[in-house]
Amino acid sequence: MDSFLPFSRPAIGREEIEAVEKVYIQVGLPQAHKTIS
16 A cells, blocks of 8 residues: 555555545546645
């Protein structure tokens, strides 16, 4: 899972990961990556 996310947080919860994945799907990977970076 760490390799999928653009950041590594050991304390990240499963719900947080799923929420991030949903945003990535809705917004699009290139746009989401630009916003986070």
